[in-house]
Every structure is written in structure tokens, then in C-alpha cells.
Amino acid sequence: MKYEEQYKVIKDLIDHNGNKHRAAKKLGISVRQVNRRIKQYQDKGKAAFVHGNKDRKPVNCLTTEINNQIVTLYRSKYQDCNLKHFVELLENLEDIHVSYTKVYTLLKKQDILSPKPWKKTKRALAKKRWRTQHPKQTKEEVEVEVAVNHQLAVADAHPRHERCKYFGEEIQMDASVLVWFGTQRAYLHLAIDNATGIIVGAYFDWQETLNGYYHVFKQILQNYGIPLCFKTDNRTVFNYETAKTKSAHKDVLTQFGYACKTLGVDLKTTSISQAKGMVERANQTVQSRLKPELRLASVKTIEEANKYLIEQFVPNFNKKFGNKTRKGWSIFEVAPSERKINYTLAVLSGRVFDSGSAISFKNKLYQAVDEYGKLICFMKGTKCLVIEALNGQLLATVDDHVYLLKEIPKNAKISPEIDQEPKKKRAGRKYIPPMSHPWKRESFLRQQAKAHKYHQYT
Secondary structure (H helix, E strand, O other), X not given: OHHHHHHHHHHHHHHOOOOHXXXXXXXXXXXXXXXXXXXXXXXXXXXXXXXOOOOOOOOOOOOHHHHHHHHHHHHHOXXXXXXXXXXXXXXXXXXXXXXXXXXXXXHHHOOOOOOOOOHHHHHHHHHHHHHHHOOOOOOOOOOOOOOOOOOOOOOOOOOOOXXXXXXXXOEEEEEEEEOOOOOOOEEEEEEEEOOOOOXXXXXXXXXXXXHHHHHHHHHHXXXXXXXXXXXXXXXXXXXXXXXXXXXHHHOHHHHHHHHHHHHOOEEEEEOOHHHHHHHHHHHHHHHHHHHHHHHHOOOOOHHHHHHHHHHHHHHXXXXXHOOHHHOOOEOOEOOOOHHHHHXXXXXXXXXXXXXXXXXXXXXXXXXXXXXXXXXXXXXOOOEEEEEEOOOOOEEEEEOOEEEEEEEOOOOOOOOOOOOOOOOOOOOOOOOOOOOOOOOOHHHHHHHHHHHHHHXXXX
């Protein structure tokens, strides 16, 4: 339209011998440029006003085959990826270098949206489809202004807050459920630092349980140290209402709180998801990026998923989204030893010895033995505290002493009358941890009662 207007003005100027100043003002150019346009018109005619690059594709323009390949790849192979992640996968896996804007425009022309589009984008697409289906009908859009009070009570609002200053000052934890791999739903336990946005722990489990959060806690202790505070939701792993209907080994909250108390970590719980918004937003980002990566890596089992999570996904996520400048401002305490971590992140359960000097734990019978494997017998009714370490080892404390637990099999492994006696191996001394931290049954029950009564467990 611009070149068409210039042609008409210059043609009218020459045909009617008009005023050059008036033509220059009309076109928004100088008189000198008007003289150039007149000369160009006299030499080439109307073609002089058409730009030389008209209908010529830019040098960096993608071919039709590449455009079709991008659309086909997204529809067939990367259909569950968000567009930003799709651009990265095109560059890393398909060797197709293209910008996000190009991919977004290309897919939008095909009415393909991101898995998590904006509401206004979805509405615009729905409006476009409606107009296509009803070409002769018109949709009246009436804007009604309503006078309202825009103020919101502070108790009902969720105002923004600044991030923490130090690395390790606050660790937010949560779990998200999804069919990450295979056909069964799994729970991804995630821990993210508030100051840096770095994932400090991640673990897959089939349920959101104490075991999953214990493994996340172990990763934090091994890789960084002891944090200052955990912020979590009000699940029974961290909070509860009553303990009257719960048995000791199912009261998982006290176990995690007791471990936090032993290591000196504060534990805060909240029922408001916006209060721990960083881990909630991180869950959405991880869901949109991790699931397609697990599918492309052909991950089928939970063991492979946990391995891929630690070796591949978490380092790449922290490199892309983490704030490394704040990592130097660390207030993590020195990490405890592997042995202390194993015995601190334990599940404690009360038991009573029967007349056969045995206790029942998880539908199995056990007897107490010393470090050399010698049987230790107790009177019927003696109370003990069973300690299930993180690596599965079972211990028992009686009268401020720690003993190993040996399983009593249902049937004997060797018959002395029929089987040939195997060569006896030299009995080695097994390690029994000392009573150096609060493993005493009385202190555990005291802390448990305080937690149930005052909801103060850390």
C-alpha cells in the first residue's frame, strides 16, 4: 500500500504538472526525494516503486521441509514437551537450530498449543475455531464495567516475599504424583533451596512416605550438610491431629521430627501452597521436562528413574535454573558421618518380649544378640525400642543398651540329623552403634508425648 500510494501521487504530479512541495508533504519526504521518484518513474514506470526484495525469502528463512519436519516431530515424538524444552531437544537430539519464536509461530499456525498454555491463548484459539465453524454468524462482545472495591484482606491474600538470603536457610519439600514412566503412578519427592532455586534432593517412590523424604534428607546431608529449616505441607509425614488411633511404627511424623530434632533442623508446616511457592512452581517445571526425558531415555523401572534423576536431570536443571552466585553464601552445617546418617534417619517402634525371648516386627520374629552373635534372653513383658536404620538394619535398645536383632526363620536351614554340617566360620564381631544420641526409649516416648500434646516436635 505504501508503494501504491507513492506511485499514484508521483503519476498525478507529472500528468497534471502539480506542486512538488505539496506532493512532498503528502508523502512525508523531501522535495529532493520527490525529484528522485520522478526520475525513477520516467525510467522504469510503476516497477520503480516496488522494492527489489519483494517476494524474496530471507537468507535465514527455514525451508518448507524443515518446517514440516518440526511440526511432525512435535506431533509424533515430543508431543508432551513444553515449547521451550522442545526447542532445546531439537538442538541437542535432532541437530535443528531454531528459535523459540519461530517454533511458537509455526505450531500456532497449525493450532498446536503448549501443554500448559495461557488462558487467553486458549480462549483466542477457541474463538478462532468458533468463527471457522460459524462464518456467517457474529459474536457480540459487550464490555460491562462494574464498580468494585479492589482491596483484599491481608489474611486472604498471598503477597510476594523476597527469597532467603543464605543457601541452606530454608529448604522447601513436596511430592508430585504422575505416571512418570511405565503404566503405574509414582511420587517424586523434591527438595529445593529457597535462596538459589537449586534442587538439593530428589527421589522416586511408589507412595508419598517417610522413606521417600528420608532418602531426600540423606542426599541433602551427603552433598551439602545440615540445613537450617525445612518448610513442608501438613501431611502426616510431618504433622498430625491425634495419636490415639495410630500405632507407633505408623506414626511417621514423630520419626521425621525426631530425626530433625536430633540433627538440629527446624521444621515448619503449612496448609497454604503459596507459602512454599518455589517448590510448587518447580514441580510444574519438572513435570513438563522430566516426563518426556524419561520416555526418550526408555526408562521403565523406578531404579532406572532414580539413577537418571541424580546423574542427568538434577545437574542439568540446576545448571539452567539455579542461581550459583548465592551458593557461596552457605549456612549449611558440617555433614555428619555416613554411619550417623544411617542410624539417625531411622524408624523407631516400641515392642515387648514374649515368653520365648522374641519380639514380633512386620510379621516376623526376632531375637536379641550381642556383637558376637550370642543370644541375649529377656523376661516376658520386657519393653524395648526397635530401631530400623535407613539401610534396613534392625537394632533394639533395652535398659540403655543396644543389641542386634536376628530373625528366627520358620523352618531350620540345616538339619543336624540329615544334612552334613558345614564348616564353621570364625565368628566376626559386628558393629553395634553406641548410645551416644537420643535412642533411649524414655526420651523417645517423652518427645512423642510432647509432640502429640503441644504439636511441638522439633
